[in-house]
Structures are given as C-alpha cells and as structure tokens.
Amino acid sequence: MQLDDIRRVLIIGSGTMGQQIGFHCAAGGYDVVYYDISQELLDNAVKRAKRLADRYVKANRLTPEAADEALKRIHTTKDPEEAGREADFISESIPEDPELKGRVFAQFNDICPEHTIFTTNTSSLKPSMFADATGRPEKFAAFHFHDVRITNVVDIMPHPGTSQETVLLIEAFAERIGLLPIMLKKENYGYVFNAMLMELFRAAQSLAAKGVASVEDIDRAWMGVMHTPMGPFGIMDSIGLDTVWKITDYWANKLQDKNALANAEFMKQYVDSGHLGAKTGQGFYRYPDPAYANPGFLEKKSKK
Ligand SMILES: NC(=O)c1ccc[n+]([C@@H]2O[C@H](COP(=O)([O-])OP(=O)(O)OC[C@H]3O[C@@H](n4cnc5c(N)ncnc54)[C@H](O)[C@@H]3O)[C@@H](O)[C@H]2O)c1
Incomplete structure (x- = not known):
C-alpha cells in the first residue's frame, strides 16, 4: 500500500x-x-x-x-x-x-x-x-x-x-x-500537546485551589511571560469546565492523588453552579467579552 x-x-x-x-x-x-x-x-x-x-x-x-x-x-x-x-x-x-x-x-x-x-x-x-x-x-x-x-x-x-x-x-x-x-514513539495518555496542557491545568488549579493567587493573576502570569492571548483558566473556559472537571476527577480518583482530588473539588463548584465556560456565558470569566481579552488586562489592575 x-x-x-x-x-x-x-x-x-x-x-x-x-x-x-x-x-x-x-x-x-x-x-x-x-x-x-x-x-x-x-x-x-x-x-x-x-x-x-x-x-x-x-x-x-x-x-x-x-x-x-x-x-x-x-x-x-x-x-x-x-x-x-x-x-x-x-x-x-x-x-x-x-x-x-x-x-x-x-x-x-x-x-x-x-x-x-x-x-x-x-x-x-x-x-x-x-x-x-x-x-x-x-x-x-x-x-x-x-x-x-x-x-x-x-x-x-x-x-x-x-x-x-x-x-x-x-x-x-x-x-x-x-x-x-x-x-509519538510509544503510547502515551494525552499524546503530546494534551499531556503538557493537563500539567499546566493541574498547576494552575492547585495555585487557585490553595489560595496562592487569584484566577486572574495566574492567567496574567502565564500570558505576560509567554505572550499568549489567554492563560490556563481562559483555555479551560474555552474547552468547557464540565469536560475539564471530568478529566481531572477521573485521574484524581484513578491515581488517588490528594492534590488532584482537591483540584477536582475546586472545579466541581463551577460545574455544580452551571458555570461551564464560554458555552454557557460564564465560567472563570464572563462571555462574550472575557476580562482577559480586554486591553489593559495585563496592565497592573491596581486597587480592585
Ligand atoms: N470534541 C473534541 O474536541 C475532540 C478532539 C479530539 C478528539 N476527540 C475524540 O473524537 C471522538 C469523537 O468525539 P466528538 O466530539 O466528535 O463526538 P460527537 O459526539 O460530536 O460525535 C460522535 C458521533 O459518532 C456517532 N456514532 C455513535 N455511535 C456510532 C456508531 N456505532 N457508528 C457510527 N457512528 C456512531 C454519533 O452519532 C455522533 O455523530 C472521541 O473519541 C473523542 O475523544 C474529540
């Protein structure tokens, strides 16, 4: 052939x-x-x-x-x-x-x-x-x-x-x-891009779930250094928080990983309140004009 x-x-x-x-x-x-x-x-x-x-x-x-x-x-x-x-x-x-x-x-x-x-x-x-x-x-x-x-x-x-x-x-x-x-030279869950993306999500969720920084500041950190149009939470909103929660929850339970279980709990609050991301008009951000897309998002947000 x-x-x-x-x-x-x-x-x-x-x-x-x-x-x-x-x-x-x-x-x-x-x-x-x-x-x-x-x-x-x-x-x-x-x-x-x-x-x-x-x-x-x-x-x-x-x-x-x-x-x-x-x-x-x-x-x-x-x-x-x-x-x-x-x-x-x-x-x-x-x-x-x-x-x-x-x-x-x-x-x-x-x-x-x-x-x-x-x-x-x-x-x-x-x-x-x-x-x-x-x-x-x-x-x-x-x-x-x-x-x-x-x-x-x-x-x-x-x-x-x-x-x-x-x-x-x-x-x-x-x-x-x-x-x-x-x-790919061998089988790997998540192939290449998705495997890297899941690690980014995991780190971002952990930072927010532990209260280390706000969702917006976590996205600002990524966007500001990497010069990307959205950060991890903006990307999760575009995928759908129900989908992201399902994947996080599945692996957290399968591996019985404490950090990942806490991340899944954090994501579940959004899913339970029907805030599934861009498709429902509300996720970590409000749509159709999410804050991260506004000029000025990367300028210091000062006294909020
Ligand atoms: N949606 C995404 O972003 C995305 C990205 C990459 C890969 N995938 C993968 O692609 C696959 C499909 O995902 P999707 O989002 O297109 O799903 P989908 O639900 O939009 O489409 C699935 C289609 O399969 C049809 N179907 C169900 N049983 C069938 C059968 N026995 N014979 C023929 N057709 C049948 C359904 O009627 C439906 O039209 C999944 O394996 C998913 O993991 C999805």
Whole structure:
C-alpha cells in the first residue's frame, strides 16, 4: 500500500470531529464518505462542513471554487457496506468507549479491503485497548486531530503492534493534506500537546485551589511571560469546565492523588453552579467579552 493508493477516506462518526476531519481530507483532494447512525446526523454534518468550507475561504486556506469542489467530494451513508467496501483509509470519531470502538472496527474489518488503514481519533484512550478487536492491529494506529479551524497539528501514535509501514503511511498522508504530524514513539495518555496542557491545568488549579493567587493573576502570569492571548483558566473556559472537571476527577480518583482530588473539588463548584465556560456565558470569566481579552488586562489592575 502506497500513499497514492489512498483515494477514499471513510469517516466513521460525523459529529464534532468527524465532520471537520472529513472536510479537511476532502479539501486535500480525497473522496470522503461520512458514515453515521442516522441520516439526520449525516445531513447535519454536511451543513456543518459547508460552514467550515466558508471559514477556510475567509481564512484564505481555500479558494471559493476549491471549497465547492471539496464539498462535492463528500458523500454520506448509513449503510456500513456502502461506506466500507471501497475505503482505503478510515478515521474513526465515535464516542469515547473502547468497547464500542472495537465493535465498530471489527464490523468494518469484515467489510473493508485488506489494504485499508484504520485510525482512531480517540482523545483519552490508548489504541492498544482495542487494537486486537480491529482484526488488523498492524494496520491500526491513533491519528488524533485538534480543532482543524485553529491548528494543523495532529498526533500519530502507534500501539506496540502497529507496523512501521502503517506509521509512515499515516505520516505521509497527514503531510499530503497539509498537516503537521507529531510522531509519538510509544503510547502515551494525552499524546503530546494534551499531556503538557493537563500539567499546566493541574498547576494552575492547585495555585487557585490553595489560595496562592487569584484566577486572574495566574492567567496574567502565564500570558505576560509567554505572550499568549489567554492563560490556563481562559483555555479551560474555552474547552468547557464540565469536560475539564471530568478529566481531572477521573485521574484524581484513578491515581488517588490528594492534590488532584482537591483540584477536582475546586472545579466541581463551577460545574455544580452551571458555570461551564464560554458555552454557557460564564465560567472563570464572563462571555462574550472575557476580562482577559480586554486591553489593559495585563496592565497592573491596581486597587480592585
Ligand atoms: N470534541 C473534541 O474536541 C475532540 C478532539 C479530539 C478528539 N476527540 C475524540 O473524537 C471522538 C469523537 O468525539 P466528538 O466530539 O466528535 O463526538 P460527537 O459526539 O460530536 O460525535 C460522535 C458521533 O459518532 C456517532 N456514532 C455513535 N455511535 C456510532 C456508531 N456505532 N457508528 C457510527 N457512528 C456512531 C454519533 O452519532 C455522533 O455523530 C472521541 O473519541 C473523542 O475523544 C474529540
């Protein structure tokens, strides 16, 4: 299997991430099939892909003509046979459940040609948890996207049974569609960027939970030194405090880590009061005009 043999990309699960990944592949010249469990979800994915196409045009990432061509390359089906029989490359974005992912891959293992490469976009699982269930562990690895609207960084993470040929093929595929692949040499929870981000969150939450400094001053410290548009609490607001709390709480309990348990308690207060971040208009900051985005946030706030 060579890079040029990849013509059709199958997106399993056309939700938040699947529709983005599919559009990005279509923009890179590939035929794309969205597969999901209902036609309504598929129609919705196509609508969202159209909005994404507009964003690519506005950002000068595509001409209007190229965006139209990309949309024409996207097809949808809820029939697994139709979805899988001519697929050369799969990107899976279904819910974060290793059993479900394993079951769906096993189903496609029976349908897809032998050469088809299987990839998962999982955020928090290791591919080895369901590699055997795919029926083709050597042709399977994690190929993890962030938000394609803001970054071209992707993680490529093999499990111990992934063949080197598969890793190189996914890397070449990523580069062909303009992505910046970060190559993991072994499995790691959180890949590379998320692993670093979680450590930043952990430190920031601890500083606030222990009352060492205010949320605003913790963000100011990060933004002021690193010259970034937001600090750790601003980033947590943009992700959603429910999501951040869930991850913090899961690891705190799994590792029985006292500091992390206190951090989870600190986050839970916000979740319990319905302050989930930018999506609810209130998190650590108020939206749509969070204080950290105002000019002057980094000037000394004096007598507050
Ligand atoms: N949301 C993010 O920011 C993000 C970022 C990177 C990775 N991920 C990962 O991507 C995956 C999907 O996340 P999401 O946020 O896109 O979820 P989502 O809930 O928006 O979409 C999941 C889709 O999968 C479909 N689905 C469920 N069961 C299915 C089945 N048996 N067959 C086919 N489709 C099925 C659902 O109908 C839905 O459309 C998860 O593994 C998640 O960890 C998410």
